[in-house]
Amino acid sequence: MKREGVEVIFGYPGGQAIHIFDKLYDFPLKLILVRHEQAAAHAADGYARATGKVGVCLATSGPGATNLITGIANAYMDSIPMVAITGQVKSFLIGNDAFQEADVTGITRPITKHNYLVKDIKDLSRIVAEAFYIASTGRPGPVLIDIPADIQMQEYEFSWPESVEMRSYKPTLFGHPGQIKKAVKAIMRSKRPIIYAGGGVITSNGSAELREFAEKINAPVTLTLMGLGAFPAAHPLFLGMLGMHGTAYANYATMNADLIIAVGARFDDRVTGKLDTFAKNADIIHIDIDPSSISKNVAVDVPIVGDVKNVLGQLLEEIKKAPDTSEWLKVVDGWKKKHPLVYQYKGKINPQYVIEQINEVTQGSAIVCTEVGQHQMWAAQWYKALHPRSFISSGGLGTMGFGFPAAMGAKMGCPDKTVFDIAGDGSIQMNIQELATCVCNKIPVKVVILNNGYLGMVRQWQELFYKRRYSHTIMYNPDFVKVAEAYGGVGIRVTKKEEVRPAIEKAIATDNVVFIDIHVEPEENVYPMVPAGEAIDKMRGLA
Amino acid sequence: MRHTISVLVENKFGVLARVAGLFSARGYNISSLAVSETLDPDVSYMTIVVEAKDASVLEQVKKQLNKLIDIIKVTDFTRKDHVERELVLVKVVCTAKTKAKLESLVGRYDGSVIKCKDDIAIIEAVGEQAQVKQLLEDLSTFGVKELVRTGKIAVAY
Numbered sequence A: 001m002k003r004e005g006v007e008v009i010f011g012y013p014g015g016q017a018i019h020i021f022d023k024l025y026d027f028p029l030k031l032i033l034v035r036h037e038q039a040a041a042h043a044a045d046g047y048a049r050a051t052g053k054v055g056v057c058l059a060t061s062g063p064g065a066t067n068l069i070t071g072i073a074n075a076y077m078d079s080i081p082m083v084a085i086t087g088q089v090k091s092f093l094i095g096n097d098a099f100q101e102a103d104v105t106g107i108t109r110p111i112t113k114h115n116y117l118v119k120d121i122k123d124l125s126r127i128v129a130e131a132f133y134i135a136s137t138g139r140p141g142p143v144l145i146d147i148p149a150d151i152q153m154q155e156y157e158f159s160w161p162e163s164v165e166m167r168s169y170k171p172t173l174f175g176h177p178g179q180i181k182k183a184v185k186a187i188m189r190s191k192r193p194i195i196y197a198g199g200g201v202i203t204s205n206g207s208a209e210l211r212e213f214a215e216k217i218n219a220p221v222t223l224t225l226m227g228l229g230a231f232p233a234a235h236p237l238f239l240g241m242l243g244m245h246g247t248a249y250a251n252y253a254t255m256n257a258d259l260i261i262a263v264g265a266r267f268d269d270r271v272t273g274k275l276d277t278f279a280k281n282a283d284i285i286h287i288d289i290d291p292s293s294i295s296k297n298v299a300v301d302v303p304i305v306g307d308v309k310n311v312l313g314q315l316l317e318e319i320k321k322a323p324d325t326s327e328w329l330k331v332v333d334g335w336k337k338k339h340p341l342v343y344q345y346k347g348k349i350n351p352q353y354v355i356e357q358i359n360e361v362t363q364g365s366a367i368v369c370t371e372v373g374q375h376q377m378w379a380a381q382w383y384k385a386l387h388p389r390s391f392i393s394s395g396g397l398g399t400m401g402f403g404f405p406a407a408m409g410a411k412m413g414c415p416d417k418t419v420f421d422i423a424g425d426g427s428i429q430m431n432i433q434e435l436a437t438c439v440c441n442k443i444p445v446k447v448v449i450l451n452n453g454y455l456g457m458v459r460q461w462q463e464l465f466y467k468r469r470y471s472h473t474i475m476y477n478p479d480f481v482k483v484a485e486a487y488g489g490v491g492i493r494v495t496k497k498e499e500v501r502p503a504i505e506k507a508i509a510t511d512n513v514v515f516i517d518i519h520v521e522p523e524e525n526v527y528p529m530v531p532a533g534e535a536i537d538k539m540r541g542l543a
Numbered sequence B: 001m002r003h004t005i006s007v008l009v010e011n012k013f014g015v016l017a018r019v020a021g022l023f024s025a026r027g028y029n030i031s032s033l034a035v036s037e038t039l040d041p042d043v044s045y046m047t048i049v050v051e052a053k054d055a056s057v058l059e060q061v062k063k064q065l066n067k068l069i070d071i072i073k074v075t076d077f078t079r080k081d082h083v084e085r086e087l088v089l090v091k092v093v094c095t096a097k098t099k100a101k102l103e104s105l106v107g108r109y110d111g112s113v114i115k116c117k118d119d120i121a122i123i124e125a126v127g128e129q130a131q132v133k134q135l136l137e138d139l140s141t142f143g144v145k146e147l148v149r150t151g152k153i154a155v156a157y
Helices: A016-024 A036-051 A061-077 A104-111 A119-137 A149-153 A177-189 A199-203 A209-217 A249-257 A308-318 A325-338 A351-362 A375-380 A405-415 A432-440 A456-465 A482-486 A498-508 B016-024 B056-068 B099-108 B130-139
Strands: A008-010 A030-033 A055-059 A084-089 A114-117 A141-149 A195-196 A221-222 A238-241 A259-263 A283-288 A301-306 A369-372 A419-424 A446-451 A490-494 A514-519 B004-008 B030-037 B042-050 B073-078 B082-093 B112-117 B118-126 B144-149 B154-155
Touching: A008 A016, A008 A036, A008 A308, A008 A405, A016 A055, A016 A084, A016 A149, A030 A432, A036 A055, A036 A061, A036 A084, A036 A405, A036 A432, A055 A061, A061 A084, A061 A104, A061 A141, A084 A104, A084 A119, A084 A149, A104 A114, A104 B016, A114 A119, A114 A514, A119 A141, A119 B144, A149 A498, A177 A283, A177 A301, A177 A308, A195 A209, A195 A249, A199 A209, A199 A308, A199 A369, A221 A249, A238 A249, A238 A375, A249 A325, A283 A308, A351 A375, A351 A419, A351 A446, A351 A498, A369 A375, A369 A405, A375 A419, A375 A446, A405 A419, A432 A482, A432 A490, A446 A498, A446 B004, A482 A490, A482 A514, A490 A498, A498 A514, B004 B016, B004 B056, B016 B030, B016 B042, B016 B056, B016 B073, B056 B073, B082 B130, B099 B112, B099 B118, B099 B130, B118 B130, B130 B144
Parallel strands: A008 A030, A008 A055, A055 A084, A084 A141, A114 A141, A195 A221, A195 A259, A221 A238, A259 A283, A283 A301, A369 A419, A419 A446, A446 A514, A490 A514
Antiparallel strands: B004 B042, B004 B073, B030 B042, B082 B118, B082 B144, B082 B154, B112 B118
8 A cells, every 4th residue: 555655544443454554553654543434434435535646454354344324325326436454354364244234335335436255365365456546537536445353464575566457447547539528519509608617627637627628618617525726716617506595696697698608517407407407408528537426317419538637638628719608707797796695694603604713814825624414505505615625515415524534634745734624513423432533633624513503404304395393413412522522632612703703713723623513593494496306596595 | 238258366265256247336226147267277267247228337346357357358239240059957847648748849949857846847948148038937837946057158259
């Protein structure tokens, strides 16, 4: 792994991984000891998202491995390069219900890009090289290596493959020239184009190309949750996020466009809403490295399989003259002015205000991670990410408990950046034990808990669609300040609006993990909102 | 609609489970499956017959199959010129009185009676699925006791 440039591993020891941990005792590779294996997977994931490198986590067999599962599934859904290593019972005991045995390659088959059970020590270096290659190329994803304890003990002369060559795995990197020409024709014909870009832009490091492309064809840009940061939020062509909690103007522009250029995005149901109403009059160009993403949910007119950065480069070369979209941009600007993102002050602290303050203090230079729920959507709407890899959130799987360990991973990968986790009072309790990891390893992440005393997103649905029957969404919470302090971190409580900014500034200046427990308006809703299964221009809660 | 798909895969443990998993995860039942080595012993050839109501779901399954690391090539024979065969072994009641009749029936299908003992004959026959189906119908008058089929194998021109 050292050969693959690994600097840090997130892990937790156990009986069937003890030989690997013994080697790590004096091997020049840093291991961050987490307090729950799920956090190891999320931390490796956060590290990968923040740095673009492969994240690595390590656990023992059985329960150690099964605790990784949520984190592996999360990385799989969001196409994050990760290598997970698990100990396994001795190879001659496999299948015998041995102590701490689980069929981990079986369990992880549908949630990994690939997985391996090492049956011979001679295969190990090839498998490790293949795992890193598979995890980081094409559409990235997690790869798991399961190593039985007896194989861990065996010794073999180390050799490292110079390159990885696999006949059955060759990702397409460049777009087909014929398709590029078709796409250029469609772009030149279009009067109302929109670029809908996602996490693939960040994965392929194609943000600069995306910006150049948007400016060249004068098309407005909307991003998915996974794409935030891929295009600077302050850019005049930027429309914010689209979909269920997207901006009104992004959704109107998408629904009224005559051409949608989908770039590294996959037409998720949270983006398209009711499928048969989605952008009915638009031609669709879809650029994606994964052929199985194309025409999966929405029929595509011009599919282009290839790496986003390369394909955008190819398109930029082919497009000689900029199409005239000035009328369209005026219309879009009209929507922008008419339906801006807003919130109403009702006496208590608005959660949106907190995000605005974080944005102002950091000027978009921080890395913001989130958990999953209302706070996540407020962060997506109100934090104006300027750079790729600066907004880190669980998109596909929607994993509560992701943000805090992901923030640890991001901070380990980018020690010079201020790293926030924007959390809810529900989500933070799903991996709150990682306070210990942060204190012991001096990982000073800043956790902002938007504490409304509810599982807010579900409560919002219950309010709107279940007659305010708040079934099991009222949270009894511990004193988060005391919890942070008990672990050796710093806790700050905020109950007044004027305390918000000083608390954020104090947290940034503190060289320790900080919990800011902010008591916000309890029944604030995330708006705009498209009810699940409806057309995305049927928004509620517009200004 | 019934689809016949061939999949060329790396001959490694776990590959069959990966392939089967893509069908089962979508609630698809595999009607038949035949796997064997090819000229290259590192490569196996699978012929899968699957009933798919929704063509777009099957299209997605094929793309997902192509995405699996150990899969080398996926071919759908639905609109392709191809040859397909299936082998059946049937145990049929066969008495001294019916033996001649049975032999002539099986002969018409290019099959043969492999063994005849204690009033039970074991018959083998090879053919396209329609032929096999017809043979089994004709045999039913004799009394079929047991039936084993290999599932379809197919190869493109």
